[in-house]
Amino acid sequence: MFHPFKDWNDEHVVKFYIRTVHLIIFIGVIACLISAGIYIIFRPDLSERKMEKSKTIGVSYMTMNNEFYKIINQQITYEARTKGDRIILRDPALSVQKQREQIEEMLNEGIDALILTPVEASELTDILMKAREKGVKIVVVDTELIDPTLADSTIVSDNYKAGSLIGRYYLQKHANGARVVLMTHDETISGKERIRGFCDVIKKNAKIKIVGKVPCEGQTEIATPALKKFIDKGHEFDSVFCLNDLAAVGAAYGLESRRLLHKVDLYGVDASPEAKAMIYDGEMQATSAQFPTEIGKKAAQTLYRLLEGREVLPKVYVNVELVDRRNVKKYRVDRWQ
Template sequence: MKKRIFKWENAVPKILIVVIVYLCYLFVPLTRQPVKIGATYMTMNNTFYTVINDEIRKRTDANGDVLKTLDPALSIKKQCQQIETFIREDFDVIVINPVSGNSKMLNSALKKARACGIKIIVVDSQLKETKNVDCTIVSDNYNAGVLCAKDMMKNMSEAKIVLLKNWNALSVKDRYQGFSDTIKGKPNYRIVEQVETLGQTEIAMPKMQETIRKGIDFNVVMALDDQSAIGSLAAVDSQKVRKKVRVYGIDGSANMKKLLSSKDNAWATVAQSPIKLGEKTANISYRLASGKNVPKKIIVPVHLITKENIDKYSIEGWQ
């Protein structure tokens, strides 16, 4: 039998290949799957939600991850369909600003998403049913109402108040509760009319025009969001209301801050920070995606901006 001669020069290349493959296995990580975050806000016809979303996008873009943002345009049915889309496309986290905090249909959709292993974050408002929610991130909405009421009472000995509300949003109900609790038992401060605006300028303006034409006597508009406050200011101007009317808003939007500087009837707004809400939402999204524990609820402080202190704030954007 012919004896085989082992030749190192033939074996070395094969050994090197094996060593290189082994070292790659040890030191080169496997391809990272991108974190997928789906966001649906009640409407994108509000820069407040655009700013929150932009803060999340900064983080996902920096990490090479995915953020898909959908606009239900105030339709609970569309928002539920969007959640179904996130389920089908196997998203890791859903960020939702609910069109309605009381919707059974929405809770059912979120329950299905949670059963599929998707983490749920509610931002800027609440859901009445929270068992399918991992974290709720909101401004101190109750205190926002308190701050408006205290400022009104400090500056006025009596007030007849038109209240502008979006009753679908539980955050707005918290603002109302803070305001009404503060004026409770003080007969000089009365709510004389409540108007549903859905938090939209284009709805608030004609509704306030109608209120003025009905001859309702008022000297304060307590708008539970800035969009409605801006609509009410336009209505007061268009109807040429001669007496002094103090208009309060809540949000701290750039448009409302500009009006504080230029319109006599624009009196104050309670500033939220969509930048901070967005930053916290991004942080919680990544903690949840990596399997870490998070608080059930996060409350972000608010503060009052008035004609007296508006010069301390930029009027070009959000804080």
């Protein structure tokens, strides 16, 4: 076998190996120093400079007592954290005054953008004008402002269609006439649009009468006693259309307490898990499905287009679909779609 050191004595071999090892160590040290220098020059900016470049996003839905808004917020929060940005979430709990104060606080904290679901469409004009003067980007979700130009973009379900889908279904089920109660929330444009869509369709049948409107703010705990009170006044009706499924669940409790749940048809908007379970069990007839995950994704995409200085659509509609007992399994009873 060939051996390069066959003519060398042992001392020469040892010295050769020592020099070789020293050379390798020296080259390794130089390589490490060069790598460290390159890292220092080109390393990701994880210091305070990066924090200065990150964005702060203020978020205010009308309430967090609704799984719908929690799902929307999950999508926005995920996108913000992916980009290293900060979320400030506040819950006005259906108080427009509290929402105004919280937006003011967020402006003082230096937010770059605001995700908003207004408690009342007409009561935030001055604070939103102040936000725009500060250069804050505004994305409205789920409902609209009375002055849509205050928002850079509005992301909503097609609320008029949601109501009209139920209206068309209702006409088929009540062709011979009916007496319907409306559970309303007139402070929100989304709620008003759903009611308007429903009423525009059912008025085609003169035998269908609206016997009353019951304000409920779209909340279960308000809808239940409100409908009980309406029933106790002696009003007679055979169906209830609710602006959302939280109100429909509240209406169901009220009807059940008066032994009317299986005598009165019940309709809503959302396709929440609770409403779909009621449809499956025959305690509710139909609802229009909203897609909060899709709304949240579109809101996040729009938000970051704005922050990047890119153009966005002033209004984006997310489609709605009718859910009844025939297709409820398609939408998964145990979760939002």
